[in-house]
Amino acid sequence: MITIAVDAMGGDKAPVPEVEGAILAARQYGHRIILVGDRDEIHQRLDHHGFMAGGEHPIEVVHATERITMEDHAAKAARSKKGSSMHLCAHLVASGKADGYISAGNTGACMAIAKMVLGKVPGVDRPALSAVFPSHKGSPIVVLDVGANVDCEPAMLAQFGLMGQIYSRLVLKVKNPRVGLLSIGEEEHKGNALTRDVTPLLKDLALDFIGNVEGRDLFSGHADVIICDGFVGNVALKVAEGLAEMMSRMLKESLSATISSKIGYALSRSAFKDFKKRTDYSEHGGAPLLGVKGVCIICHGRSDANAIKNAVRVAGEFASSNMNQRIEEELREFAQAG
Amino acid sequence: MITIAVDAMGGDKAPVPEVEGAILAARQYGHRIILVGDRDEIHQRLDHHGFMAGGEHPIEVVHATERITMEDHAAKAARSKKGSSMHLCAHLVASGKADGYISAGNTGACMAIAKMVLGKVPGVDRPALSAVFPSHKGSPIVVLDVGANVDCEPAMLAQFGLMGQIYSRLVLKVKNPRVGLLSIGEEEHKGNALTRDVTPLLKDLALDFIGNVEGRDLFSGHADVIICDGFVGNVALKVAEGLAEMMSRMLKESLSATISSKIGYALSRSAFKDFKKRTDYSEHGGAPLLGVKGVCIICHGRSDANAIKNAVRVAGEFASSNMNQRIEEELREFAQAG
Numbered sequence: 005m006i007t008i009a010v011d012a013m014g015g016d017k018a019p020v021p022e023v024e025g026a027i028l029a030a031r032q033y034g035h036r037i038i039l040v041g042d043r044d045e046i047h048q049r050l051d052h053h054g055f056m057a058g059g060e061h062p063i064e065v066v067h068a069t070e071r072i073t074m075e076d077h078a079a080k081a082a083r084s085k086k087g088s089s090m091h092l093c094a095h096l097v098a099s100g101k102a103d104g105y106i107s108a109g110n111t112g113a114c115m116a117i118a119k120m121v122l123g124k125v126p127g128v129d130r131p132a133l134s135a136v137f138p139s140h141k142g143s144p145i146v147v148l149d150v151g152a153n154v155d156c157e158p159a160m161l162a163q164f165g166l167m168g169q170i171y172s173r174l175v176l177k178v179k180n181p182r183v184g185l186l187s188i189g190e191e192e193h194k195g196n197a198l199t200r201d202v203t204p205l206l207k208d209l210a211l212d213f214i215g216n217v218e219g220r221d222l223f224s225g226h227a228d229v230i231i232c233d234g235f236v237g238n239v240a241l242k243v244a245e246g247l248a249e250m251m252s253r254m255l256k257e258s259l260s261a262t263i264s265s266k267i268g269y270a271l272s273r274s275a276f277k278d279f280k281k282r283t284d285y286s287e288h289g290g291a292p293l294l295g296v297k298g299v300c301i302i303c304h305g306r307s308d309a310n311a312i313k314n315a316v317r318v319a320g321e322f323a324s325s326n327m328n329q330r331i332e333e334e335l336r337e338f339a340q341a342g
Numbered sequence: 343m344i345t346i347a348v349d350a351m352g353g354d355k356a357p358v359p360e361v362e363g364a365i366l367a368a369r370q371y372g373h374r375i376i377l378v379g380d381r382d383e384i385h386q387r388l389d390h391h392g393f394m395a396g397g398e399h400p401i402e403v404v405h406a407t408e409r410i411t412m413e414d415h416a417a418k419a420a421r422s423k424k425g426s427s428m429h430l431c432a433h434l435v436a437s438g439k440a441d442g443y444i445s446a447g448n449t450g451a452c453m454a455i456a457k458m459v460l461g462k463v464p465g466v467d468r469p470a471l472s473a474v475f476p477s478h479k480g481s482p483i484v485v486l487d488v489g490a491n492v493d494c495e496p497a498m499l500a501q502f503g504l505m506g507q508i509y510s511r512l513v514l515k516v517k518n519p520r521v522g523l524l525s526i527g528e529e530e531h532k533g534n535a536l537t538r539d540v541t542p543l544l545k546d547l548a549l550d551f552i553g554n555v556e557g558r559d560l561f562s563g564h565a566d567v568i569i570c571d572g573f574v575g576n577v578a579l580k581v582a583e584g585l586a587e588m589m590s591r592m593l594k595e596s597l598s599a600t601i602s603s604k605i606g607y608a609l610s611r612s613a614f615k616d617f618k619k620r621t622d623y624s625e626h627g628g629a630p631l632l633g634v635k636g637v638c639i640i641c642h643g644r645s646d647a648n649a650i651k652n653a654v655r656v657a658g659e660f661a662s663s664n665m666n667q668r669i670e671e672e673l674r675e676f677a678q679a680g
Contacts, residue, residue, distance in 0.1 A: 188489060219580025220587070239524060
């Protein structure tokens with residue numbers, strides 16, 4: 005049985021969605037869940053859902069005395085708040101008591117703690133935060149790095165390509181993932197100093213490198229893995245979030261502006277739900293931090309119970325994938341060949 | 343009377359939307375238009391619309407013997423195809439025969455030719471391509487650079503801030519434009535080497551610098567001017583385009599999946615049109631190239647007649663704004679103060 009630790013004190017509305025998501029995941033996937041955080045608050049939420057400890061679906065509670073907030077300075081909190089729910093989650097994985105953990109807390113602190121407590125997979129220079137985007141057709145698209153490393157050397161991006169490709173293959177079950185380099189035109193000469201320097205390195209790797217892709221390919225399905233530095237990736241992610249929010253709001257306003265469109269809205273409500281589900285990031289279950297020795301999934305601070313549930317699913321799939329061993333082996337092969 | 347030259351051979355479907363857009367603009371704004379390109383093709387399209395040369399709305403045709411395509415290498419075409427419609431447009435502005443020009447052709451070639459033929463406004467190091475985004479509430483948002491300069495020095499971004507602020511004030515009529523620096527978090531320490539180095543420069547300028555903004559602020563309205571290097575800006579622009587396309591397609595599919603939602607779609611059609619208009623880039627009329635000595639508006643290759651018409655409007659507003667003189671003066675003041 006797979007065991008996933010859930011940081012119950014991470015998100016904006018913690019521990020409400022965390023506890024509900026954990027219950028849903030325990031029921032749906034049959035994983036063992038360890039909820040980490042303030043014991044009283046967690047038990048209150050479990051009671052609210054009528055969930056009995058020691059029942060059919062095993063959920064355990066581990067008490068944490070501290071909590072890292074969104075306002076905390078990431079590096080400082082990682083060093084000083086060693087009794088935090090985030091630290092305890094990472095230690096549960098490092099000691100083998102859990103197979104992976106998820107947190108919807110302060111992203112910077114979460115990355116710092118994961119690197120500090122779990123360490124890096126041998127051969128990896130810098131772990132990378134990876135976002136999974138829905139594509140119009142077919143399988144989801146992995147984009148990395150989306151915020152762990154803002155100023156990147158070419159060799160780091162080559163490793164991102166390798167890690168992303170393995171994740172796509174082993175966890176997202178894409179047979180032969182095509183790897184693209186995020187740039188500003190498809191032709192090889194179009195790009196900046198970094199993309200021009202990383203291109204020959206990517207060509208040397210044992211992966212299906214398809215060359216430059218553009219911003220629109222985050223959704224097109226032309227590539228299964230898209231690599232970029234963490235600054236560009238983070239901007240891209242937040243542009244997409246911002247636009248999706250604005251479009252939804254505008255569409256709602258436009259639709260309710262007239263009576264006939266109000267009727268139209270009512271009639272098309274089920275279609276809207278379907279659409280929301282297909283574009284909803286929470287369905288895709290958080291961002292895996294690739295390259296750390298263990299499984300760490302970082303969720304959006306605004307994650308609801310459904311997003312938490314899906315992150316637990318993704319953590320379970322990642323934990324059973326043998327992914328980190330593959331990264332270690334492929335990096336070793338590449339180093340020996342190079 | 344304002345005269346705008348229109349490159350009739352630029353876009354993907356040239357000269358069809360160019361000629362139609364020019365006619366619409368001549369009628370709606372009363373500008374004099376010079377259509378530049380293959381004389382026969384242009385006259386054929388003018389005839390198609392029953393447009394009489396020498397009629398009430400003055401449209402002139404200037405023949406060009408060459409044409410730059412999307413497949414042309416930008417710098418090479420700029421140097422070798424000196425008889426192209428793009429070159430002739432720039433020369434019409436340089437010689438004072440037109441007050442500005444627009445082109446929906448090869449963006450790279452268009453920027454190279456504008457810089458070559460028009461030259462730079464005194465004090466400007468690098469002209470910047472500027473996109474105008476619709477915001478949920480209030481005035482449109484200028485983002486620059488979106489592709490003219492991929493590897494930027496801090497001083498270049500500071501100039502972008504100044505130019506963008508003047509454009510927002512004089513052309514978009516925003517009273518006190520707030521200038522934001524595109525980064526990966528609002529706190530000053532969040533960013534990469536470039537954003538950290540440019541922050542003190544922006545603080546020294548005589549503008550309302552509000553610090554870092556994030557990708558979502560391209561649509562939020564928190565800033566009126568957003569500055570970034572041309573690589574990041576171009577990626578952001580294309581992420582937004584790609585997502586908007588995917589969402590529209592998905593929504594249509596979801597809505598037509600059931601009979602009741604088909605009825606819903608029919609009833610809400612007018613609302614959809616309103617929504618489309620509010621999010622349609624073509625309504626905002628192309629991307630001005632700021633910092634060249636003259637007025638040059640670059641349109642998307644897929645521009646329709648409406649987009650061309652709006653680009654002519656924007657070129658006219660830019661030409662009557664005294665914008666380039668303001669840039670020169672403010673840069674001189676800054677250089678003297680620094």
